[in-house]
Amino acid sequence: MKRVKNENEEDVLCNDQTQSRLNGEGNGGSVGGGVVLKKGPWTSAEDAILIDYVRKHGEGNWNAVQKHSGLSRCGKSCRLRWANHLRPNLKKGSFTAEEEQLIAQLHSEMGNRWARMAAHLPGRTDNEIKNYWNTRTKRRSRAGLPLYPPDVSLRKMQGNQRGQGTGRIDDGDRGHHDFLPKNNYEIHDVIFDNLKENQGILPIAIVPENPDISANSILLNGLDSPPYCNSVPSSSLPNHHHLRESTMSFLGSSGTNKNWFYPFYHVQDHSSDKIVQSFGLHSPLDPGLSSHNSMYYRHSLSNGNSSTSKPTSKAVKLELPSLQYPDTGFGGWGATFPPSPLNESVDVFNQSPLPHGGLESGSSSPHNSGTLEAIIYQKKTLPNSKNNYSDKSSHSSTATPVDRAESSALNMNETEWEDYNDHASPFGATSILNECPAVNSNANSWDKLTPSQNFSGNNVKYEPVDQVYTPSSENPLSMLNITWPDVLLASDWHEQCYGHEKNMTDARDNLTDYKKHVAGGSYSSSTGGYFMHMA
DNA sequence: AACGCGTACAACCGCGGGGGT
DNA sequence: TACCCCCGCGGTTGTACGCGT
Numbered sequence: 001m002k003r004v005k006n007e008n009e010e011d012v013l014c015n016d017q018t019q020s021r022l023n024g025e026g027n028g029g030s031v032g033g034g035v036v037l038k039k040g041p042w043t044s045a046e047d048a049i050l051i052d053y054v055r056k057h058g059e060g061n062w063n064a065v066q067k068h069s070g071l072s073r074c075g076k077s078c079r080l081r082w083a084n085h086l087r088p089n090l091k092k093g094s095f096t097a098e099e100e101q102l103i104a105q106l107h108s109e110m111g112n113r114w115a116r117m118a119a120h121l122p123g124r125t126d127n128e129i130k131n132y133w134n135t136r137t138k139r140r141s142r143a144g145l146p147l148y149p150p151d152v153s154l155r156k157m158q159g160n161q162r163g164q165g166t167g168r169i170d171d172g173d174r175g176h177h178d179f180l181p182k183n184n185y186e187i188h189d190v191i192f193d194n195l196k197e198n199q200g201i202l203p204i205a206i207v208p209e210n211p212d213i214s215a216n217s218i219l220l221n222g223l224d225s226p227p228y229c230n231s232v233p234s235s236s237l238p239n240h241h242h243l244r245e246s247t248m249s250f251l252g253s254s255g256t257n258k259n260w261f262y263p264f265y266h267v268q269d270h271s272s273d274k275i276v277q278s279f280g281l282h283s284p285l286d287p288g289l290s291s292h293n294s295m296y297y298r299h300s301l302s303n304g305n306s307s308t309s310k311p312t313s314k315a316v317k318l319e320l321p322s323l324q325y326p327d328t329g330f331g332g333w334g335a336t337f338p339p340s341p342l343n344e345s346v347d348v349f350n351q352s353p354l355p356h357g358g359l360e361s362g363s364s365s366p367h368n369s370g371t372l373e374a375i376i377y378q379k380k381t382l383p384n385s386k387n388n389y390s391d392k393s394s395h396s397s398t399a400t401p402v403d404r405a406e407s408s409a410l411n412m413n414e415t416e417w418e419d420y421n422d423h424a425s426p427f428g429a430t431s432i433l434n435e436c437p438a439v440n441s442n443a444n445s446w447d448k449l450t451p452s453q454n455f456s457g458n459n460v461k462y463e464p465v466d467q468v469y470t471p472s473s474e475n476p477l478s479m480l481n482i483t484w485p486d487v488l489l490a491s492d493w494h495e496q497c498y499g500h501e502k503n504m505t506d507a508r509d510n511l512t513d514y515k516k517h518v519a520g521g522s523y524s525s526s527t528g529g530y531f532m533h534m535a
Numbered sequence: 536a537a538c539g540c541g542t543a544c545a546a547c548c549g550c551g552g553g554g555g556t
Numbered sequence: 557t558a559c560c561c562c563c564g565c566g567g568t569t570g571t572a573c574g575c576g577t
Contacts, residue, residue: 041545041571063562079563080546094543115565126565131544134567139542 038072042081046071050078051086084125091123095132103129104152 038046053069059082062075071078084090095103099121106117114126114133121129140147 039547061562075562076548076564077546083564084545112566127545130566135542135544142541 036072037066037074037077039077042073042085046073047081047086050082053078054082054086080127084127089123090125095124099124100132101149101152103133104148105155107133108148108152 042050049069049071050065050073053065053071057064057068062079062082065071065075065078066073073081102120103117106120110116112130112133114130117129118124118126137147139145146153
């Protein structure tokens with residue numbers, strides 16, 4: 001279709017056929033006899049021939065198509081054409097919101113296993129899903145958005161909780177439990193404990209006065225980054241903030257506006273020798289992560305005096321498979337909704353840094369898959385971070401492009417913000433909204449959210465979050481959000497901290513206005529910016 | 536209108552697994 | 557056990573289209 005010019009191209013041999021010839025195979029008549037096989041777009045006539053062939057002979061034995069039908073296409077091309085376009089019951093058109101959500105969920109569990117994902121999406125092909133995801137990934141990466149919607153991340157995290165005792169990453173195919181009960185939501189006591197402990201922790205993104213410092217940079221660097229605190233460069237700090245390799249702190253090597261990226265880190269409060277939980281959304285939900293390894297949200301510390309925490313971290317790269325962006329650092333790898341259809345016997349201790357591969361069952365590792373499981377898995381499997389940081393960055397990451405890492409880091413932070421605002425997290429929206437000028441609660445798609453952005457502002461501003469993944473009647477997947485503990489907790493927490501909900505409402509309005517102000521700046525909506533909304 | 540850019544999508548390519556011999 | 561063949565999968569490429577400037 002797109003390659004119209006190929007209609008008139010000189011026929012070329014299918015590579016496979018060429019290989020077959022070389023291998024002595026493909027003896028199917030003319031193929032082996034040197035008949036050139038067409039490449040490029042299929043014509044309707046060819047389609048008709050192929051359809052007719054399949055009708056008569058059924059699927060399979062694709063190399064025989066050319067022989068029996070005279071179609072000058074290699075078997076591989078025929079199979080692809082049939083599978084992706086001619087096969088009955090194919091669903092055409094763009095993905096629905098439900099499908100998008102499911103894809104994200106599946107990808108968070110499976111990684112780039114398109115065919116398996118396609119099995120969960122009737123009428124959709126692996127190629128279609130792959131194209132969608134890749135495009136989406138690119139777009140979101142460019143916009144500095146999280147790869148996964150917050151509920152996916154949360155779900156993963158919840159699954160992670162459940163799976164903690166097992167030491168398993170994912171049940172994978174073993175489960176074949178298509179969907180977990182929707183009401184399997186659990187709130188561990190520790191969640192509430194953490195809530196209490198972290199009252200006053202504010203998820204803030206500081207917008208510098210200096211317009212040259214991107215909001216994301218600030219986000220990533222947090223309050224410990226100049227000019228917001230007097231901390232020394234994180235890289236030179238003593239290891240009182242230990243960043244595990246798996247937590248994917250990224251080094252923005254190119255300097256400008258990149259600085260150090262350590263989207264996840266803990267802050268150890270020196271005065272109390274207590275790990276000050278730096279991030280919130282998932283932390284309170286995961287006992288294991290919350291107190292030790294949780295590195296999700298960047299909060300100011302209690303009483304808002306974040307700069308006193310001397311947060312820092314080391315930058316570490318995390319290698320991921322291509323197109324896998326470690327931009328969501330939260331979530332677990334336990335089987336959650338929907339459960340992984342995979343039966344991936346993941347050696348949780350196998351964290352081979354191989355850039356590719358390792359994805360197939362039997363050898364899969366979340367580390368390699370680039371899924372949320374991988375991310376969280378590493379968090380969990382590595383030693384507790386406290387005083388245990390070892391700089392594995394130079395060992396584990398072979399070739400992670402810096403820009404990817406950066407975008408990933410950005411994404412993680414963006415995700416954090418989305419989550420905050422999405423769910424009125426007691427750590428998030430509530431906190432933000434009490435001091436933050438803007439929140440857009442009208443978003444209906446997690447796919448087009450707040451991008452990274454440079455803008456100037458007052459001394460301290462909160463990063464506006466454009467899009468909020470808001471469960472609503474418009475979103476048939478709202479039911480998924482029953483698993484949002486934040487939602488359940490927000491009210492209570494908010495009441496506890498602020499006494500009334502009005503603050504949030506007001507803050508949302510203010511934030512919305514602020515967002516508009518910001519969006520009027522340099523950001524291009526064409527790149528998936530502030531005001532991109534799903535149709 | 537022209538251009539540039541981003542996106543969507545079809546198709547190609549290489550690799551590896553599984554089954555048969 | 558080794559080899560061959562077929563098939564499927566995932567990564568990548570190339571091009572048309574749409575939109576903004």
